[in-house]
Amino acid sequence: QQQVKQSPQSLIVQKGGISIINCAYENTAFDYFPWYQQFPGKGPALLIAIRPDVSEKKEGRFTISFNKSAKQFSLHIMDSQPGDSATYFCAASIKGSGGYQKVTFGTGTKLQVIP
């Protein structure tokens, strides 16, 4: 019930195209859905996040679409650039009793944007 399923495992997109990564969850108690971006040799870094009370959040070229009834959410990268080439992790979390977010990560999607 704590799983977050992510697809695809890898993705190749041409420069200027749209990259779409999908995630699904089971636990309806999750209350925060972040996306992390990881470049080779670096740790994951928060990219964008959404709460289940909204259906979409946009920050620049990055958009999260959230479907609460289907328990699915996705990351869309518009006008994909070679600099977006990285591994993307979706995640879902629950606020713990100590005030921190207990995070469950998806398995990651390796995105390659080719010129």
Added chain:
Amino acid sequence: DAGVIQSPRHEVTEMGQEVTLRCKPISGHDYLFWYRQTMMRGLELLIYFNNNVPIDDSGMPEDRFSAKMPNASFSTLKIQPSEPRDSAVYFCASSFYGMDEQFFGPGTRLTVL
């Protein structure tokens, strides 16, 4: 701020040896997390601390793994004895009360031969 600092960045050791990974969280953060990343299992939470106290170590795979946080600015993850299946990238992350975001260090790539 220098961010979360981890050392060493790379560690190669032989099976049976003791391995110690180190982490310095961001100053002022009161939560510290240790994660392990592998191709097969992705990012897994091993243990987390709040105010230097271990709160949840249910992700620690075996008794061979142990973690300590003697003060607010330092934590260690120890593997003794190490095995080839422990080969992975180990990340430390920190956060503070009420914060949603976790800040990750650059990781330690461990190879056990």
